[in-house]
Amino acid sequence: MYILYRKVSDYDGPSLFLGLFDAQDQAERQRLQYRLVLEKQDPWQSQSYREVDLGNDLIIMPIEGECADRQKVYLIxxxxxxxGQIIREFQRVCGDRAQAEAIAKKLEDDDESSFPNWALIDEVMVNQFVVPDYNKWRDGSYDGE
Structure with missing residues (x-):
């Protein structure tokens, strides 16, 4: 599986989840579509302490996980x-909520950083583009999806 996300300044908030796809070419098509739509009117064009480059800020990466033909999965x-920074790292996907909760708890328990760290689980649909809510992101109530 492949995740598509938008990198934003860690000073402004976490990276934006845009979708989870079965195949890389599906993610590439959505990346291109997102770029075409937002190129002229990008609500994230002004960010703290970083140069915004929409082409480089839209990232596709493989993500671990077993989902076996499920349409709804859990993203950890x-x-x-x-x-003053919030960093988001996409960890893995699970087809089962209980399994995702156990993995998230283990990630939190194993963390030895002196900074606040936590894991969140988002229920997501596979092969569906997600439009992030800019207003929630700006006011700090954006929770990942």
Whole structure:
């Protein structure tokens, strides 16, 4: 599976989840579509302490997980906060909520950082593009999806 996300300044908030796809070419098509739509009116064009480059900020990466033909899966993300920054790392996907909760708890328990760290689970649909809510992101109530 492949995850598509938008990198944003860690000073402004966590990276934006845009979708989870079975195949890399599906993610590439959505990446291109997102870029075409937002190129002229990008709500994230102004970010703290970083140069915005929409082409480079839309990232596709493989992600671990077993989902066996499920349309609805659980995405585990780890967050860390320090010095005014919030960093989001996409960890893995699970087809089962209980399994995702166990993995998220283990990730939190195993973390030895002195900064606040936590794991969140988002229920996501496979092969569906997600439009992040800019207003929630800006006011700090954006929780990942």
């Amino acid at each position: 993300s780890c967050y860390s906060e320090g010095f």
